[in-house]
Amino acid sequence: MTSFRWGVLGSGGIAATFTRDLQLTGREVTAVGSRSQGSADAFAERFGIGAAHGSYEALVSDPEVDIVYIATPHPYHAENALLAIAAGKHVLVEKPFTLNAAEAEQVAVAAAEAGVVVLEAMWTRFLPHMARIREIIAAGTLGDVRTVIADHDQKLPSDPNHRLNDPALGGGSLLDLGIYPVSFAVDILGLPERIIAHATLTATGVDRQTALIFEHDGGRQSLLHCALDTRGPVTASIMGTEARIEIDSWWYNPTSFTVIAPDDTVLERYETPDSGVGARGMDFQAAEIERVIAAGESESPLLPLSQTVAIMGVLDAAREQIGLRYPGE
Ligand SMILES: NC(=O)c1ccc[n+]([C@@H]2O[C@H](COP(=O)([O-])OP(=O)(O)OC[C@H]3O[C@@H](n4cnc5c(N)ncnc54)[C@H](OP(=O)(O)O)[C@@H]3O)[C@@H](O)[C@H]2O)c1
Known part of the structure; x- marks a missing residue:
C-alpha cells in the first residue's frame, strides 16, 4: 500500500475516534489543526502527533499532509473543504458532506478543477x-x-x-x-x-x-x-x-x-x-480514499461526488417539506 500522511482538521469527538482508527490500522497522522493552539497541542499530545497547528490554514498548508480529514460541525464542512482543496490536498469530509446541495456542488466543482480526490466520510458505504x-x-x-x-x-x-x-x-x-x-x-x-x-x-x-x-x-x-x-x-x-x-x-x-x-x-x-x-471500522473509508488516490482515479465508484451532491439534494427536499432552514440559507 502507498503510504499517505493524514492531517486532522478539528479536534472534537469524531476527530479523536477516526484518528484512533487510523493509528490502530497502521496509518500515519502527521498533523492536527484546531481553531486554538491549546486544543491542537492537547490533541497532538493525546495521539502522539508531530505537528499541532493553531489554525486550519496552517494545517492545510503543512507539506507533510497528503489527505485532510474534516471533522467540524456541518455548516463549516464546505468552507473547510474548499480551504484544503485550494491548498492542493485530498479531502475526506465528514457526513453530512455540507449543509445543502448548493454547497456540495461548489466543493465538487472545486475538487474537479484542482484535480484532487474528495470523498464524503459516509463510512458505512465502505464496510x-x-x-x-x-x-x-x-x-x-x-x-x-x-x-x-x-x-x-x-x-x-x-x-x-x-x-x-x-x-x-x-x-x-x-x-x-x-x-x-x-x-x-x-x-x-x-x-x-x-x-x-x-x-x-x-x-x-x-x-x-x-x-x-x-x-x-x-x-x-x-x-x-x-x-x-x-x-x-x-x-x-x-x-x-x-x-x-x-x-x-x-x-x-x-x-x-x-x-x-x-x-x-x-x-x-x-x-x-x-x-x-x-x-x-472507520479505517475502511480511509482505505478507499487512499486506493482511489494511489490508482490515479478521480473519485470512488462506491460513492461518487455526483451522488453525494444528489443526496444533499434529497435532504434539501426533505427539509423544505418539514420547514427546516438553517441560518444564512
Ligand atoms: N462518522 C461518524 O460516526 C460521526 C460521528 C459523530 C459526528 N460525525 C460528524 O462529524 C462532525 C463533527 O461532529 P463531532 O461530534 O465530532 O463534533 P464536536 O465534538 O463538537 O467537534 C467539532 C469540532 O469542530 C471544530 N469547530 C469548528 N468550528 C466550530 C464551532 N463553531 N463550534 C464548535 N466546534 C467547532 C472544533 O474543533 P477545534 O476547536 O479544534 O477547531 C470542535 O472540536 C459533524 O459533521 C458530524 O455529523 C460523524
Missing part, C-alpha cells in the same frame, strides 16, 4: 458487510428488491447549546442521523423519484424526529426514520420478492446480517470479521 450485501443483491438472491426499512434513532444530549440542538451548528436529526438511512436507501434502490417527509421540531427549531417515505424507480419504497432523543433498534431490512436481508443493530456500523427466504429458511448468516486491532 465489509455492505460489500457482501451488494454482492448478494447483484447475484439476484433477493429477486426484485422492493423495499428498504431503516431507523437511526439515538438518545443524544438534550442541552440546547449542544451542536445537535443548535440551528447555527446545523443541528437536528435528519442531517446528523437521517443521512445514514437516506444514503443507505440510495445505495440499495437509487435516488428517490418522490419524497414525503414529516417532522416534529425541538424548542430550538431543529428536527427532533423525522419520518421519510421515498418512492424509487418502479414503485419501490423506502421507509426511514431518525430521532434525536429516543433510542431505536437501529436496524435495517432490505425486502425482495425472493428473500430479505435483516441487518443487525447497529446496522450502519460493522455488524452481522441474515438472508432469509420467504418461508423463513436462513439462506446466509454473515458476521463481520474482527479487525483484530480494536478499530471501530
Whole structure:
C-alpha cells in the first residue's frame, strides 16, 4: 500500500475516534489543526502527533499532509473543504458532506478543477458487510428488491447549546442521523423519484424526529426514520420478492446480517470479521480514499461526488417539506 500522511482538521469527538482508527490500522497522522493552539497541542499530545497547528490554514498548508480529514460541525464542512482543496490536498469530509446541495456542488466543482480526490466520510458505504450485501443483491438472491426499512434513532444530549440542538451548528436529526438511512436507501434502490417527509421540531427549531417515505424507480419504497432523543433498534431490512436481508443493530456500523427466504429458511448468516486491532471500522473509508488516490482515479465508484451532491439534494427536499432552514440559507 502507498503510504499517505493524514492531517486532522478539528479536534472534537469524531476527530479523536477516526484518528484512533487510523493509528490502530497502521496509518500515519502527521498533523492536527484546531481553531486554538491549546486544543491542537492537547490533541497532538493525546495521539502522539508531530505537528499541532493553531489554525486550519496552517494545517492545510503543512507539506507533510497528503489527505485532510474534516471533522467540524456541518455548516463549516464546505468552507473547510474548499480551504484544503485550494491548498492542493485530498479531502475526506465528514457526513453530512455540507449543509445543502448548493454547497456540495461548489466543493465538487472545486475538487474537479484542482484535480484532487474528495470523498464524503459516509463510512458505512465502505464496510465489509455492505460489500457482501451488494454482492448478494447483484447475484439476484433477493429477486426484485422492493423495499428498504431503516431507523437511526439515538438518545443524544438534550442541552440546547449542544451542536445537535443548535440551528447555527446545523443541528437536528435528519442531517446528523437521517443521512445514514437516506444514503443507505440510495445505495440499495437509487435516488428517490418522490419524497414525503414529516417532522416534529425541538424548542430550538431543529428536527427532533423525522419520518421519510421515498418512492424509487418502479414503485419501490423506502421507509426511514431518525430521532434525536429516543433510542431505536437501529436496524435495517432490505425486502425482495425472493428473500430479505435483516441487518443487525447497529446496522450502519460493522455488524452481522441474515438472508432469509420467504418461508423463513436462513439462506446466509454473515458476521463481520474482527479487525483484530480494536478499530471501530472507520479505517475502511480511509482505505478507499487512499486506493482511489494511489490508482490515479478521480473519485470512488462506491460513492461518487455526483451522488453525494444528489443526496444533499434529497435532504434539501426533505427539509423544505418539514420547514427546516438553517441560518444564512
Ligand atoms: N462518522 C461518524 O460516526 C460521526 C460521528 C459523530 C459526528 N460525525 C460528524 O462529524 C462532525 C463533527 O461532529 P463531532 O461530534 O465530532 O463534533 P464536536 O465534538 O463538537 O467537534 C467539532 C469540532 O469542530 C471544530 N469547530 C469548528 N468550528 C466550530 C464551532 N463553531 N463550534 C464548535 N466546534 C467547532 C472544533 O474543533 P477545534 O476547536 O479544534 O477547531 C470542535 O472540536 C459533524 O459533521 C458530524 O455529523 C460523524
